[in-house]
Amino acid sequence: KAGVTQTPRYLIKTRGQQVTLSCSPISGHRSVSWYQQTPGQGLQFLFEYFSETQRNKGNFPGRFSGRQFSNSRSEMNVSTLELGDSALYLCASSTWMGGETQYFGPGTRLLVL
Amino acid sequence: GENVEQHPSTLSVQEGDSAVIKCTYSDSASNYFPWYKQELGKGPQLIIDIRSNVGEKKDQRIAVTLNKTAKHFSLHITETQPEDSAVYFCAASFGNSGYALNFGKGTSLLVTP
Numbered sequence: 001k002a003g004v005t006q007t008p009r010y011l012i013k014t015r016g017q018q019v020t021l022s023c024s025p026i027s028g029h030r031s032v033s034w035y036q037q038t039p040g041q042g043l044q045f046l047f048e049y050f051s052e053t054q055r056n057k058g059n060f061p062g063r064f065s066g067r068q069f070s071n072s073r074s075e076m077n078v079s080t081l082e083l084g085d086s087a088l089y090l091c092a093s094s095t096w097m098g099g100e101t102q103y104f105g106p107g108t109r110l111l112v113l
Numbered sequence: 114g115e116n117v118e119q120h121p122s123t124l125s126v127q128e129g130d131s132a133v134i135k136c137t138y139s140d141s142a143s144n145y146f147p148w149y150k151q152e153l154g155k156g157p158q159l160i161i162d163i164r165s166n167v168g169e170k171k172d173q174r175i176a177v178t179l180n181k182t183a184k185h186f187s188l189h190i191t192e193t194q195p196e197d198s199a200v201y202f203c204a205a206s207f208g209n210s211g212y213a214l215n216f217g218k219g220t221s222l223l224v225t226p
Contacts, residue, residue, distance in 0.1 A: 004156075031212055043157070043202060043216035056213050090156055094212065101147065102214065104156035 002027065004093050004105030012111045018079040021108045025072050025093030032074040033102060034066060037088040046089075049074055078110075086112045117205050119217025126193055127225055134220045136203035137185040145206040146179060146186050147214070150199045157202060161188070193224045 005024045013019050025032050034046040045058040049068035066076040072093075078085055088109050092102040119136045126132050138146075144165040149157035163170045163177045163186065170177050174193075179186040190197060200221050204214040 033213060035216075042218045043204075043214075045207070045213045045215065048212050050212070056207065058213070100212075101159055101162060102212075103159065104149070106154075106156045
């Protein structure tokens with residue numbers, strides 16, 4: 001089985017722009033979670049989607065949003081980018097919501113200039 | 114918010130020695146505790162996990178113990194090898210949902226030949 005795939009792998013944007021990141025979960029997985037990883041804050045939970053519904057959200061501003069499509073693929077969007085949004089954005093998928101193992105993709109490295 | 118504390122932040126051992134990483138959590142409703150290994154340029158890879166109804170779990174050279182009363186869990190790696198060198202993260206589920214994880218800040222493990 002193919003693993004979690006994320007596109008693009010690297011991205012450079014400037015302050016004020018917006019960005020959309022994509023995640024394709026492992027085939028058959030219906031839950032997709034997003035995390036932000038920075039050297040200072042570590043891995044922080046952004047939000048989780050199951051069957052196209054956001055089931056939980058971390059402590060991030062409204063500039064961070066996401067959605068999930070009927071084929072379980074997910075996108076996250078960051079509007080009005082700030083320098084502090086530079087990070088590795090990780091997507092993880094699991095078979096169902098509630099205690100199952102999460103498998104991470106390689107991440108998208110976002111640099112905001 | 115709920116925290117996961119991880120110690121030590123760096124750990125250097127000689128090949129063949131054992132390595133122990135310890136984590137504590139604050140959310141008494143957490144019931145799922147995975148450990149991830151992250152190598153440079155890659156996403157976190159699950160190496161072992163444990164659920165709250167189990168006190169110990171072992172997989173070859175890797176073992177995890179959980180003390181729910183004290184709210185701490187530990188990763189034990191025996192007979193370490195240079196390829197074990199990586200950053201290791203512990204995590205605890207948000208409440209009893211399992212689909213969102215609260216991560217420790219990571220332990221950089223270096224195994225020297």
